[in-house]
Amino acid sequence: MKEKPFNETFNKLKKNEEWLLQDSRIIYFLEKIIIFILNIFNKYNNETDEINITHKLTKIENGKSEIKIPFLLFKNENYEETFLIKFYSSFPFKIIIYSIIMLFISVIYFLILYYILLKNMLYNEYNIIFFYTIFKFILDIFYFTFFVIYTFLFNTNCIDKIATYSYKSCYLFISLIFIHNIVLLHFNSSSFSLPSNNLVKYINKYTYKNYAILLNNVYMCIFCFLRNYIILYNFLLNLKFSIFFIIIIIFLPLYAFFFYPNLQNDIYISTFIFPLFCVLVIVISLYIQYKYELNKRITCIDMNEDIKKVHSNYITKYFSIDNSIPTSPIEDILTNLKSILDYTKNLEEDEEGNDNKLIEINKIQEKIKTCENILRTQNLNEVPVCKYRKFEKVYNMWCLDQSEKNDEINSFLSQHPNKKSVTSFFNMHSLLSAKFQDQYNDIYDWNADIELIYKRNIFISIGYKLLYPLGVLETNFNNEKLKNFLLKIYSLYNDLPYHNSFHAAQVAHFTKSMLFMLDLNKKISGIDEFCLHVSSLCHDVGHPGLNNFFLIKSENELALTYNDSNVLENYHCSLVFKTLKDPNCNIFANYPNNIFITCKKNIIRAILSTDMKNHFEYISTFRTNREFIDYENLSNEQLWQIFCLILKGSDIGHSTLEWKKHLEWTLKINEEFYLQGLLEKSLNMSKSFLCDTISIDKLAISQIDFLKHLCIPLFNELNYISKNNEVYNNCISAIENNIEQWEKNKNNQKNLGLQEKYQDDHTVEKIKF
Numbered sequence: 001m002k003e004k005p006f007n008e009t010f011n012k013l014k015k016n017e018e019w020l021l022q023d024s025r026i027i028y029f030l031e032k033i034i035i036f037i038l039n040i041f042n043k044y045n046n047e048t049d050e051i052n053i054t055h056k057l058t059k060i061e062n063g064k065s066e067i068k069i070p071f072l073l074f075k076n077e078n079y080e081e082t083f084l085i086k087f088y089s090s091f092p093f094k095i096i097i098y099s100i101i102m103l104f105i106s107v108i109y110f111l112i113l114y115y116i117l118l119k120n121m122l123y124n125e126y127n128i129i130f131f132y133t134i135f136k137f138i139l140d141i142f143y144f145t146f147f148v149i150y151t152f153l154f155n156t157n158c159i160d161k162i163a164t165y166s167y168k169s170c171y172l173f174i175s176l177i178f179i180h181n182i183v184l185l186h187f188n189s190s191s192f193s194l195p196s197n198n199l200v201k202y203i204n205k206y207t208y209k210n211y212a213i214l215l216n217n218v219y220m221c222i223f224c225f226l227r228n229y230i231i232l233y234n235f236l237l238n239l240k241f242s243i244f245f246i247i248i249i250i251f252l253p254l255y256a257f258f259f260y261p262n263l264q265n266d267i268y269i270s271t272f273i274f275p276l277f278c279v280l281v282i283v284i285s286l287y288i289q290y291k292y293e294l295n296k297r298i299t300c301i302d303m304n305e306d307i308k309k310v311h312s313n314y315i316t317k318y319f320s321i322d323n324s325i326p327t328s329p330i331e332d333i334l335t336n337l338k339s340i341l342d343y344t345k346n347l348e349e350d351e352e353g354n355d356n357k358l359i360e361i362n363k364i365q366e367k368i369k370t371c372e373n374i375l376r377t378q379n380l381n382e383v384p385v386c387k388y389r390k391f392e393k394v395y396n397m398w399c400l401d402q403s404e405k406n407d408e409i410n411s412f413l414s415q416h417p418n419k420k421s422v423t424s425f426f427n428m429h430s431l432l433s434a435k436f437q438d439q440y441n442d443i444y445d446w447n448a449d450i451e452l453i454y455k456r457n458i459f460i461s462i463g464y465k466l467l468y469p470l471g472v473l474e475t476n477f478n479n480e481k482l483k484n485f486l487l488k489i490y491s492l493y494n495d496l497p498y499h500n501s502f503h504a505a506q507v508a509h510f511t512k513s514m515l516f517m518l519d520l521n522k523k524i525s526g527i528d529e530f531c532l533h534v535s536s537l538c539h540d541v542g543h544p545g546l547n548n549f550f551l552i553k554s555e556n557e558l559a560l561t562y563n564d565s566n567v568l569e570n571y572h573c574s575l576v577f578k579t580l581k582d583p584n585c586n587i588f589a590n591y592p593n594n595i596f597i598t599c600k601k602n603i604i605r606a607i608l609s610t611d612m613k614n615h616f617e618y619i620s621t622f623r624t625n626r627e628f629i630d631y632e633n634l635s636n637e638q639l640w641q642i643f644c645l646i647l648k649g650s651d652i653g654h655s656t657l658e659w660k661k662h663l664e665w666t667l668k669i670n671e672e673f674y675l676q677g678l679l680e681k682s683l684n685m686s687k688s689f690l691c692d693t694i695s696i697d698k699l700a701i702s703q704i705d706f707l708k709h710l711c712i713p714l715f716n717e718l719n720y721i722s723k724n725n726e727v728y729n730n731c732i733s734a735i736e737n738n739i740e741q742w743e744k745n746k747n748n749q750k751n752l753g754l755q756e757k758y759q760d761d762h763t764v765e766k767i768k769f
Helices: 006-014 017-060 077-120 127-193 196-231 235-259 268-315 329-350 355-375 389-398 402-414 425-436 458-471 479-492 501-517 526-538 548-553 557-561 567-580 593-608 612-628 636-651 659-682 696-721 726-744 763-767
Strands: none
Touching: 077 127, 077 196, 127 196, 127 235, 196 235, 196 268, 235 268, 329 355, 458 479, 458 501, 458 526, 479 526, 479 567, 501 526, 501 636, 501 726, 526 567, 526 593, 526 636, 548 557, 548 567, 548 659, 557 567, 567 593, 593 636, 612 636, 612 696, 636 696, 659 696, 659 726, 696 726
16 A cells, blocks of 8 residues: 655645644744844844845735744645655655764763763662663664664655654653653652761762763753754754753752752752753754744745746636636737736826826837837737848848748838839729629528528539639639639549538528628738638538648648648648649639739638647637728638638638538538548557547547537637637537536447448548558
């Protein structure tokens, strides 16, 4: 059976309220005495120490400004356990050193005591003293030898037992010496029954017996002092033992005073003066241990607090302070800056009459606002080279290709009205888009059944419905090219349970519906919406039914091609633009080159956003800026930031459908995961997460987490944009209902039937990519 740690044993005692209260009072009283005594010797230094200690402990109390007496007790048991583990690390070595020293002292003590008794006392008169002295010496040797041997044999494996035995046996050790003193005192008192003419004969013997009592007291004092000074394993326990020792050593003179009044002058030094000196020595040793352990504990707390701060800073990259909403460090910085601004406003109101403070507050506000503006830029590490003329030539020559140069110049010119515009293409689309774009009707309802609306080929039908009205805005738009493009993309979708053309059609429908819910349909240009729908239709084109993790782990050709970065998403983008290279499928053929480059970047950006790896970063970036966006006059950057959220929400839109449809889509994606698990098994690879779910209860657990922690945070941000909580009413409420349904199925062990469905030996060959 595993032994309970020593610190756990005494932590149980700490949890006893009466014990804790008594100890607190004892320590408080002792500390006051120690500080009073030491202030007599060194007032200034100890006042400084006391201030430093209380300052440190006040700092530890996190928000409590009052100074408290340090009791060496931690409110946080984790700190106590950490401290004791570190503090005990040297305990075996210390107790070995202490025991060896006390062995030598015991031998010296016995030789001196035995010499006094043998040379100056009559053996036949005091044989009980001789026997008891020899017996006591043998016990002392055994006592200290036991700890040396026991510690050497078991070392750190028995720290708990060593500490326990050492602590409890101290009381017995002191008690035996005390009994020895009582015996010596008794025989001193018996001499006064002798006739007066015999007193001179025995006077020297009484003196030597008093020396023996004094030697015992010295022995006890050394034992206790070295124990406090060397071992230092627990201040509270040493304090208890020291109090016991002080009681014992003071009890002897009091006993002599009341029961043997005639001996007061004879044993004055051994029983009165020296015990007071012992008390002072023990108090000093306790104070040394008290400061030593207190400093160690303060150091332990400081180290743990520093570690907590480091971890806290790391955690805030993904989670906010309350750990309920995923946030980024930038969000935390902006939140703090906003709080500082609010604080300075309050100061401004309180100090209206102080002009100098008003000026300083205004400067602080301006600096903070500047920091806010800088932090809200999209690329914090990107240098706007166009602003620095002398670097522009070198930068363009070595750092940019021609398309990037044009894009940067166009961006720079667009921000300066006095520069000549490159093209009026965007302006033309902005003017025409409202006239040709669809008005809302029931087919764009979020929960509309697209299988009933588009009865024939759903993907091509919905693709044509979404893209054709926007495509005809361009002069000489080729209707046949649009059909060819849709047919080609449709053919590139694999026949998979989930990532198929029907999923793409559903995502495209969700995207269009979300534009209406966010009231963006009439606020955006036709070409931006055209690119968004191309992204939604093509976002999973060519999907092999395997996730990025598998492709990277198996060193698939795609992972090698795209350097393990957004592997599938880059592959989808590649297929889109390879399709557009075909003249018969190029729906952007009549677009100016610089416009096509911008469209290409936006489509790539949108499709790459569907990688769940960066899910929280997209949410956090939007949440950082959402309060400062003018939704009636969106910039291109802000618009595509919202478009990425729309596409991400549409991609996991099945979570917002009513229960039966949501369950249907969930079973499809789980089936796809299961097939990947079979492939991993055939390749002797470890199964990926979620690739071995074969029962409803396991599926319920994963889905609850998915809906709570991935879906709801994203749709909450989209709901922030919507008016009248349309996103909540259509999406979030449905997610909450689906969570309730999954909660009801957490104990449903019904088999999903995947093992029976895919027991064919040729299944693995069919799903190999």
